[in-house]
Amino acid sequence: MSDFFAMGGYAAYVWPSYALFFIVLLIDAVAPLRQRNRILRELQRRVTRQRARKTS
Amino acid sequence: MNPIVLWFHKLGSPPYFYRFAGRCLPWLYASAILFAIIGLYGGLVVAPADYQQGDSFRIMYVHVPCAWMGLFAYAFMAANGFVALVWRIKLSETLAMASAPIGAAFTFITLVTGSLWGQPTWGTWWTWDARLTSELVLLFLYFGVIGLYYSIEDRRQAARAAAFLALVGVVNLPIVHYSVQWWNTLHQGTTVSLLGPSRIDPRMLWPLVLMALATHLYFFASVLARARVELIDLESGKRWVREMLSRQPGVEISDV
Numbered sequence: 001m002s003d004f005f006a007m008g009g010y011a012a013y014v015w016p017s018y019a020l021f022f023i024v025l026l027i028d029a030v031a032p033l034r035q036r037n038r039i040l041r042e043l044q045r046r047v048t049r050q051r052a053r054k055t056s
Numbered sequence: 057m058n059p060i061v062l063w064f065h066k067l068g069s070p071p072y073f074y075r076f077a078g079r080c081l082p083w084l085y086a087s088a089i090l091f092a093i094i095g096l097y098g099g100l101v102v103a104p105a106d107y108q109q110g111d112s113f114r115i116m117y118v119h120v121p122c123a124w125m126g127l128f129a130y131a132f133m134a135a136n137g138f139v140a141l142v143w144r145i146k147l148s149e150t151l152a153m154a155s156a157p158i159g160a161a162f163t164f165i166t167l168v169t170g171s172l173w174g175q176p177t178w179g180t181w182w183t184w185d186a187r188l189t190s191e192l193v194l195l196f197l198y199f200g201v202i203g204l205y206y207s208i209e210d211r212r213q214a215a216r217a218a219a220f221l222a223l224v225g226v227v228n229l230p231i232v233h234y235s236v237q238w239w240n241t242l243h244q245g246t247t248v249s250l251l252g253p254s255r256i257d258p259r260m261l262w263p264l265v266l267m268a269l270a271t272h273l274y275f276f277a278s279v280l281a282r283a284r285v286e287l288i289d290l291e292s293g294k295r296w297v298r299e300m301l302s303r304q305p306g307v308e309i310s311d312v
Contacts, residue, residue: 004101008111013176017169018096021118025274028161032281039289043301 068147070287071296077280084277091270098263106260115173117263120248121271123166126194127229129159129275133201134226137219147283149215150290152222153205154282158275160198167191178242186235187243194232197225211290 007014057065066072099117106113136152139145170188171181182188201218208214236245248254254261291297 007114008105010110010112010114010176013112013172014114017115017118017172020168021122021165024161024165028158028278029281031157032278032285035282036285036288039285039292040301040304043292 068145070147070291070294071300073147074284074287074296074300077284081277081280084273084280088270088273088277091266091273095263095266095270098266103260103263104257109177112173112176113260115169117267119166119169119173120264121267122162122169123191124268125271125275126159126163126166126191127232128272129155129162130194130197130222130225130229132275132279133159134222137222140219141216141223146212146290147287149212149219150283150286151279152219153201153215154279154286155275156198156201156205156218156222157282158278160195160202162271162275163191163195163198167195174242180242183242185241185243186239187232187241190228190232190235193228194225197222197228201225 005011005015067076095117099114103114105111133152133155136148136155140148140152167188170191174183175181201222204221205214205218208217235241236243247256248261248264256264288297288301
């Protein structure tokens with residue numbers, strides 16, 4: 001098992017490559033979810049403003 | 057009308073696309089993860105070490121699929137940009153702009169993992185040769201498209217301007233691809249070819265094919281997810297968005 005993690009002496013190059021691959025793609029996957037929440041919050045605020053204007 | 061043409065017409069309508077993409081997404085994510093797991097197992101465990109590069113060649117299983125995706129995403133963006141400019145289809149504008157950040161992410165991974173691979177094999181992190189430089193230009197083209205898109209207030213005008221820039225940048229794609237043939241570079245030539253035999257051991261090839269499949273599936277998942285969100289924003293005043301949102305828990309915007 002430790003042989004596997006040693007990567008024939010190239011561990012310092014192989015593992016950071018794989019880590020970067022997953023981190024960058026994870027950020028990419030989460031980005032649309034965050035943006036969706038932002039848009040929904042923005043819409044909700046706009047609607048509450050419009051309602052407040054109507055009732056006043 | 058031909059049923060396939062009819063389906064494409066329907067797909068161009070944002071509410072239909074939104075529902076269709078929503079149904080595809082879980083399958084795309086799941087199959088991408090499944091193929092990636094098998095591909096990673098094959099690449100990291102099953103494939104034998106390279107006779108020259110030892111285990112450092114395993115960087116290939118993230119580097120090469122990402123490099124292919126950087127080019128693929130650009131071609132996808134440019135094709136949608138072309139449709140957006142000629143036929144003014146809103147969905148094409150959205151798809152073109154959705155693929156830019158994903159392509160940039162893949163190109164960024166390609167450059168950094170290439171650097172991590174270059175240090176042990178060539179003895180340098182970076183060199184200004186044709187392949188590396190044209191790949192860096194690709195990243196800057198993505199930045200240009202994204203930057204132009206966000207610097208214009210009107211979303212649809214912004215998308216068309218950025219699509220035009222994307223089309224001009226297509227000239228860089230053959231330069232990236234053929235750079236290893238046209239110039240003497242430190243970067244190795246093509247080993248895997250769609251047409252004709254690949255010069256790689258089959259035990260090393262199949263994990264690469266699976267990783268390529270996984271990154272393609274992930275790309276389409278991410279494009280659809282981003283396009284869906286962008287469409288909610290673009291069409292926030294429309295009835296279908298209001299109706300869809302009113303069915304969401306915790307959102308109260310039904311009576312507008």
